[in-house]
Amino acid sequence: MDATAATDATGAVVGDKLEMFRQLNLLEQHRVESFKDWPFPEQSSCSISKMAEAGFYWTGTKRENDTATCFVCSKTLDGWESDDDPWKEHLKHAPQCEFVKLGCAEKDLTVTQFLEILGRVVKTSIEKNCKAFKQSFISDNENSLDKFTHNK
Amino acid sequence: MPRTKIPKNSKRNRDVANREEKVRLFELKMDSSLMSIDNLEIAYLSEVDNKVKSVLSVIQTELRDMKMSEILHLFGELNRFGEFKASDQTQMIASMSASTNTTGGQGVALASGGSRNDEEDSSLGASGGSMLAVSTASMLRSAKAMRTPGPLHSARSRRARRSRSACGELSVIHSAKATSIPSSSTNANRMSRSKMRTPMSARPKAFSADRTPLKLHRGRTSSPSTPPMAFLRYPKPGEVALSKFGSPMVAQVMPEKFANVNIPIRNGILSLRPKKLEAGEVESNLLENLDENTLNQIKTLHANLQMIVNKASQAGFK
Numbered sequence A: 001m002d003a004t005a006a007t008d009a010t011g012a013v014v015g016d017k018l019e020m021f022r023q024l025n026l027l028e029q030h031r032v033e034s035f036k037d038w039p040f041p042e043q044s045s046c047s048i049s050k051m052a053e054a055g056f057y058w059t060g061t062k063r064e065n066d067t068a069t070c071f072v073c074s075k076t077l078d079g080w081e082s083d084d085d086p087w088k089e090h091l092k093h094a095p096q097c098e099f100v101k102l103g104c105a106e107k108d109l110t111v112t113q114f115l116e117i118l119g120r121v122v123k124t125s126i127e128k129n130c131k132a133f134k135q136s137f138i139s140d141n142e143n144s145l146d147k148f149t150h151n152k
Numbered sequence B: 001m002p003r004t005k006i007p008k009n010s011k012r013n014r015d016v017a018n019r020e021e022k023v024r025l026f027e028l029k030m031d032s033s034l035m036s037i038d039n040l041e042i043a044y045l046s047e048v049d050n051k052v053k054s055v056l057s058v059i060q061t062e063l064r065d066m067k068m069s070e071i072l073h074l075f076g077e078l079n080r081f082g083e084f085k086a087s088d089q090t091q092m093i094a095s096m097s098a099s100t101n102t103t104g105g106q107g108v109a110l111a112s113g114g115s116r117n118d119e120e121d122s123s124l125g126a127s128g129g130s131m132l133a134v135s136t137a138s139m140l141r142s143a144k145a146m147r148t149p150g151p152l153h154s155a156r157s158r159r160a161r162r163s164r165s166a167c168g169e170l171s172v173i174h175s176a177k178a179t180s181i182p183s184s185s186t187n188a189n190r191m192s193r194s195k196m197r198t199p200m201s202a203r204p205k206a207f208s209a210d211r212t213p214l215k216l217h218r219g220r221t222s223s224p225s226t227p228p229m230a231f232l233r234y235p236k237p238g239e240v241a242l243s244k245f246g247s248p249m250v251a252q253v254m255p256e257k258f259a260n261v262n263i264p265i266r267n268g269i270l271s272l273r274p275k276k277l278e279a280g281e282v283e284s285n286l287l288e289n290l291d292e293n294t295l296n297q298i299k300t301l302h303a304n305l306q307m308i309v310n311k312a313s314q315a316g317f318k
Helices: A014-025 A028-034 A048-053 A088-094 A099-102 A111-150 B010-058 B070-075 B088-114 B119-130 B133-147 B153-158 B177-182 B184-190 B292-314
Strands: A057-058 A069-070 B230-233 B260-267 B268-272
Touching: A014 A111, A028 A048, A028 A057, A048 A057, A048 A088, A088 A099, A099 A111, A111 B010, A111 B070, B010 B292, B184 B260
Parallel strands: none
Antiparallel strands: A057 A069, B230 B268, B260 B268
């Protein structure tokens, strides 16, 4: 048994081995830990653990602390109310999401399903990074072109 | 006498032209960089798909169907999927399959015994014994039943194929096999054979359409008859392609039920099949025969295929 494995409140054991997936918010435990602030208590229907179970991680700020994003479809939702059901809201706002289509919590996913989700998440992350890089590349280039054309 | 007037501001004109040329080059370069970024992105995306598929195909069925809650606990103990040993529950299943395995093994032995060590059957039997078995045995039986008429088993098992032409195995593609037969042994075999022979057989035959050097061919692991990428040629008019079991057929078109790509190059055809291709198998001298036009066509094909794959995955095909 790996001595460094951590046991969190939900009872899941996730070792340091899976730490590299934290930035993708792939694991429910990591999503739970992403919530630095959340307006609703654990007993409400959109508590942190239920939000994380439905695939949401925290993307809020100090001023807007009720913003969360899905780790698969990247749908960002805010304006939550304490009686909102995260799964229902997720389905309503992002019916195309592959995670919500499976409709079950991480503990009930099979490894096959999880690996497919992993593939989707990694691909989304690649697409996002490429897009960001291309945008900065284009704007950098246009700036230097501007400088060149105006510097006669 | 008048002469051509040289404008005084020619230097400035040249400067402007220079600048414009620079801007044009800059835009070209930027476009091509953007395109290569796109290509890289596509390549990495499909790499992710491949990796997920290969992990899924490598891990055991028990692991694949395991719930995440269980496997997350397992991760504490495992460093890699390969270390997974079937637990108490799964061990029972494993022992059950082991018992079927032994009976299946007997079936295989019987089947291959009946076929008098025929080439194909014995090889199937050997691999079948080591694999999960009942299905293999039944497959073997059906394979025997479906055999098309051809040379007798005894005739085939006695020696390798008489014809040195490419029809034996499609190692065509890599002519190493044909030349690896030492000529002295072929001569010895000839002596033991009947004198009645087709006179034409004395004529040196083409082993293969592939004229590339013979190095690097030995290490291939995939089956020789259906490599993922092969160098073939279309039959010439009047040439008849023979099937392995002797029934004649004309192969003007590829009568294949799987998706494939045939690319005409300068001295033949590159035929791609839906199997994973190792980087080492693509030889640069094969690719030297690609002209720019063909390469562009391949690029378009590649983009089209990628688009189909993307559309299919978006539509949710597995």
